[in-house]
Amino acid sequence: MMWALRDVSVYFGPRAALQGVNLEVKSGSIVAVVGGDGAGKSTLLGLLAGTVGTSSGHLERPPLARLGYLPTSSGVYLDLSVAENLAFVARAHRLARTRTLERTHALLERAGLAGFENRLAGELSGGMRQKLGLIRVLLPEPDLLVLDEPTTGIDPVSRRALWAIVARAAADGAAVVVSTSYLDEAERAAHILVLDRGRPLAEGTREDILRRTPGILTAANAPPVGETGVRFWRRGTRWRIWWPHGVAAADGAGELVVPDLQDAVTIAALQHEAEEVSL
Amino acid sequence: MGAMIVKEFLELRRDRRTLAMLVLLPIMLLIVFGYAARFDVNSIPTLAAGPRATTVAATLKSPFTVKAVVPSDGPSQIKAAIRNGTYDVAVYATRAGTRFYINGADLFVAQTAAASLGRVSTPLASLKKFLGTLPPAVRPRLPAAPTVDVLYNPGLKTAVVMVPAIAGIILVFIGTLIASLGVVRERQAGTLAQLAVMPLSPWDVLVGKIAPYFLVATVDMGIVLGLGMWLFAVPMRGSWAGLIVGSLLFLFVTLSIGVLISSVSQNQGQAMQLSMMTTLPQVLLSGFIFPVASMAPGVRWISNILPLTYFAEISRGIMLQGTPVDHLLRPFLSLAGLGTITVTLAILRFHALLHPVRSRRRPARAGTS
Numbered sequence: 001m002m003w004a005l006r007d008v009s010v011y012f013g014p015r016a017a018l019q020g021v022n023l024e025v026k027s028g029s030i031v032a033v034v035g036g037d038g039a040g041k042s043t044l045l046g047l048l049a050g051t052v053g054t055s056s057g058h059l060e061r062p063p064l065a066r067l068g069y070l071p072t073s074s075g076v077y078l079d080l081s082v083a084e085n086l087a088f089v090a091r092a093h094r095l096a097r098t099r100t101l102e103r104t105h106a107l108l109e110r111a112g113l114a115g116f117e118n119r120l121a122g123e124l125s126g127g128m129r130q131k132l133g134l135i136r137v138l139l140p141e142p143d144l145l146v147l148d149e150p151t152t153g154i155d156p157v158s159r160r161a162l163w164a165i166v167a168r169a170a171a172d173g174a175a176v177v178v179s180t181s182y183l184d185e186a187e188r189a190a191h192i193l194v195l196d197r198g199r200p201l202a203e204g205t206r207e208d209i210l211r212r213t214p215g216i217l218t219a220a221n222a223p224p225v226g227e228t229g230v231r232f233w234r235r236g237t238r239w240r241i242w243w244p245h246g247v248a249a250a251d252g253a254g255e256l257v258v259p260d261l262q263d264a265v266t267i268a269a270l271q272h273e274a275e276e277v278s279l
Numbered sequence: 280m281g282a283m284i285v286k287e288f289l290e291l292r293r294d295r296r297t298l299a300m301l302v303l304l305p306i307m308l309l310i311v312f313g314y315a316a317r318f319d320v321n322s323i324p325t326l327a328a329g330p331r332a333t334t335v336a337a338t339l340k341s342p343f344t345v346k347a348v349v350p351s352d353g354p355s356q357i358k359a360a361i362r363n364g365t366y367d368v369a370v371y372a373t374r375a376g377t378r379f380y381i382n383g384a385d386l387f388v389a390q391t392a393a394a395s396l397g398r399v400s401t402p403l404a405s406l407k408k409f410l411g412t413l414p415p416a417v418r419p420r421l422p423a424a425p426t427v428d429v430l431y432n433p434g435l436k437t438a439v440v441m442v443p444a445i446a447g448i449i450l451v452f453i454g455t456l457i458a459s460l461g462v463v464r465e466r467q468a469g470t471l472a473q474l475a476v477m478p479l480s481p482w483d484v485l486v487g488k489i490a491p492y493f494l495v496a497t498v499d500m501g502i503v504l505g506l507g508m509w510l511f512a513v514p515m516r517g518s519w520a521g522l523i524v525g526s527l528l529f530l531f532v533t534l535s536i537g538v539l540i541s542s543v544s545q546n547q548g549q550a551m552q553l554s555m556m557t558t559l560p561q562v563l564l565s566g567f568i569f570p571v572a573s574m575a576p577g578v579r580w581i582s583n584i585l586p587l588t589y590f591a592e593i594s595r596g597i598m599l600q601g602t603p604v605d606h607l608l609r610p611f612l613s614l615a616g617l618g619t620i621t622v623t624l625a626i627l628r629f630h631a632l633l634h635p636v637r638s639r640r641r642p643a644r645a646g647t648s
Contacts, residue, residue, distance in 0.1 A: 049476050050634070065478040073469030092477045136473075 001027045001062075003048070003144050003175055008057030010043050010198075017043040018198045021057075025175040025191070027143065030166065032189035033179040034265060039195040041179035042072065045148045048177055061144060065093060068142030068174075072149055074133030078122030082113055085121055085136055093140040100139070107135035110165055127158025134162060138169055145169055147178040151185060163188060183262045194265050202268045206261055213264045214271060215244040220254030227253075231270045235262075242267050244274070296545065300552045308559065314575035315564050320391040322572060324366050328352035331372035342391055343368060354378075361430055363606040364596060368392050370425075377425040383432030384599040386440040387570040393435065396427050431516075431599045439514070442507035443594035444567045447587050449503055451533055451561050454496050458537025459550040461488045462632070467546065474633060481629035485622065488541075489534045496530050504594075516601030525593035525607075528614045532586040535621040542628040561587040589613045 003025050010018040018040045025031045033041050046052030048061050049069035061067065076085050083104075090100040108114045111131040121129055134150060147166065151159040163185065170176045178189070186192050187206050194202040194209070202209045218241045223232050229247040232239050240263060243249045259267065291298055325343040327336035332350040339345055346366065349356075357369040357380055367388045369380045379396055383389045432439050465471040474484060504526075507513050515522075536557055544550035563569065564578065565587035571579060582588045589610035596602035596610075604611070 049472075051472060051475050063478075064476055067476055069473070069476040071469065071472040073472075075470050075473035077470060078468065089477070092479055094478075 001143055001175065002060070003062065004058075004060045005044070005047060006058040006060075008047060008059060009055050010040075010047065010052060011055040016198050018047075018195075021193075021195070021198075021200055023177070023193055023203075025144070025177050027173050027175050028170055029191065030170050030176040030178060030189040031191045031193065032186035033177065033193050033195060034181070034183060034186045035179075035195035035201075036181070036269075038197065040198040041195060042148055043198075044193075044195065045069075045146050045177060045179055048144065048146045062142070065140070066143040068137035068140065068145045070133050070137045070145075070147045070150055072152070074121075074129045076121040076129060076133050076136060079120060081118050081120055082108070082124070082132055083117040085132060086139055089136050089139050095140060103139055103141070107138060107165075110168065111135045112161060127154045127161075130154055130158065131162060131165065134165055138165070138174075141172075142174055145174045145176045145178075147176065149179050149181065151180065151182065159185070183265060187261055192261070194268060196269055196272055199272075201272055202265065209261065209264050209268075210259060213259050213267050215242055215247070215267070216249050217242055217257045217259045217263055217267070218249060218254040219257045224250065224253060231274075233266060240266070242270060244271065294546075294548075297548055297552065300549070300556070304552065304556060311560065311578050311581065312563050314578045315569055315581075317569060317573040317575075318387060320388055320570050320573055323368050323388050323392055326352070326357060326360055326366040326369040327372065328357050328369060329372040331374065331377075332370075335370055335372035335377055339370070342395060343370075354380075358430065362600045362602055364592075364600070364602060379425055379427045381427060381429045382600070383429040383435055384440060384595050385570075386432070386435065386437065387573075389429060389432070389435055393427060393429065396425060431514075436511075438507075438511040439599065440595065441567075442511050442513045443504070443598050444565075444587070444591040446500060446503040446507060447529060447590040447594065448562055448567065450496055450500055450530060451558050451587055453499065454492060454530060454533040455537040455540070455558055456551065456554045458489065458492050458534045459540040459544070459554045460547055461538060462541035462629075463544050463547050463550045471632065479633070481626045481633055484629050484633065485535075485538060485625050488538050489531070492534050492537075493530060496534065497527065500526050500530065513598060515598050517597030518604055521604040521607070522594065522597045525590065525597070525611060525614070528611065528618060529586055529590040529593075532614055532618040532621060535618060535625055536586075539621050539625040539628060542625060542632060561585045564588075565591055567591055583613075584617070586614060586617050589617075 005021055005023040008018060008021050009016065021040075021044060023031065023044070033044055035041050043052055047054060047059060049067065050061065050064065051069075077088070080088065086104050086107075090104070105114075108117065111134070113128060113132060113135070116124070116128070121132055124132060130150060134147070137145065145166070150166075151162055154162065166176055166178065167188070180186055190205065192203065192206060192209060193200060202212065204212070220239050220241055223239050224230055224241055227250055230241055230243055232241045234240075239254070240257070241253055243253070257263070321342055322344045323342045324346045325339065327333070327339070327345050327348045328350065329352070330350055332348045336345045336348045354371055357371055360366050361369055361380055361382045367382045367385050371378045371380065379392070381389045381392045429435060462471070465474060508515060537554065540553045540557065541550055544553060560581060564571075564574070564582045565585045566582060567587065571582045571588070574582070592610040593607055593614075596607050597604075
């Protein structure tokens, strides 16, 4: 099965939240939607989840009963216990009792929440609550899993555990669309869509995006002085300097660097910005 | 402190709905209640019956408004007419004397009627007493003083009349307020988005939201009425089944209003203010405190859209007067109508909340990342 957005645009009044976005996600694969604040990630995920309507374009998504959506909050009921939260979802989806018990047990084990069944969700740590939110969504075995920044604000250990659950869901056959601000997480996805102010900036596999990165990238201990046409930014303790096509790298501009995904996304954003300025 | 005050002002300014309610609510309440707050009863629907009905009807003055003159009716027909709520006062006039029947279940009307009749009968009785001291030869003949029979609440006890309506008021407060926080809590906790993508219909959510409160409120209602009957000797003269059906219908309407409020409120403050806007008029305009007939016509119509007006009519009618259910069809049907309207509105509202895509092509709410 494959779910898709085809040339979709969303307007909130006169403002375009998404413009001409295409996306395909197949069963068993993970698509990462990457972008900064206001890029349109939540709008895109809302389209797939059915909480946001399209202004134009075509949308292919499963019916609600076959869809799992985790919004930016964990979406769990804080005054219900872990088991009660899962039981609510099972009842709402009319899941068979035996299958529910099996699946609940397996998901609790996978999320490291076995033994916490009777604890109120409000008494769980942030990471545990987010994992509960995720397994709640996974309980009905959705065909399409839509996760809106599930790891934001979560400690690295919990992030890893969350991603393990997501990867397992994909391996079990779910199509997964996940938005994230962490590019290292996006690298785990089979397909990456980079958004900037509602428009697709780059997309493809990690390798596709890296291969299409234009110009030359160097790393130096200090920013360039007196150079025109170059763009630079700080990364860690050093500086990255991007020399677009047609701008020759100056002598002593630092050593040549093979861009990683973070560099590639930054360069795509800078190029997009430059194109807008020239227009 | 200054920073805190400025911040609070900014937040209040942004929450325009709350601000509007804070400003408009007191004005609206003042105007409505100002015109409604009248204890005086100027017109009492009266039936004149008995062989001398026509003569007596011609002598009755305000507040008695003779609506019908039926010389052929006897005391049993008169009592039935009052029990069924057609008239509040009936006069049975024969050559032997005049007897007034007053509906004691309608306290304000009964008190006004009793006071008006007292203005005639008390001086007449005093005069008779004085004349009784005179020799029979010079004693003039005086008409017999009318006798007054207060039905259903002979002592005109306030508690007997109030308890059936108080049960309704308690449940209006509890039911509306608690139910009004239901969806707001989901919205504020961020769980509404989850509900939107679950295979639940607006009806599922509405019934799910109401059901637990409905059960608790039903138990509450039983306790309040039971205690009221035990502590204040409130009688039960009519059909239990009718009272139960009326109570359940009333609870359903009350909780539906609460859920509807919840679905249109953005936060708990707004929900509580809107609840207040619906509960206060019920207390003051349903005839519980001020007689509906005494209200200015401009605000009197409001009582017709308040569920408590009809519940009070049903509970007082059944408990105090033993009114048969078939004579209470109007309040029963009105409650059912109000329930249908509020539930329909709540469902439409839930539909918009849970399925914004299907409700409008271009969503108004921005989902940003």
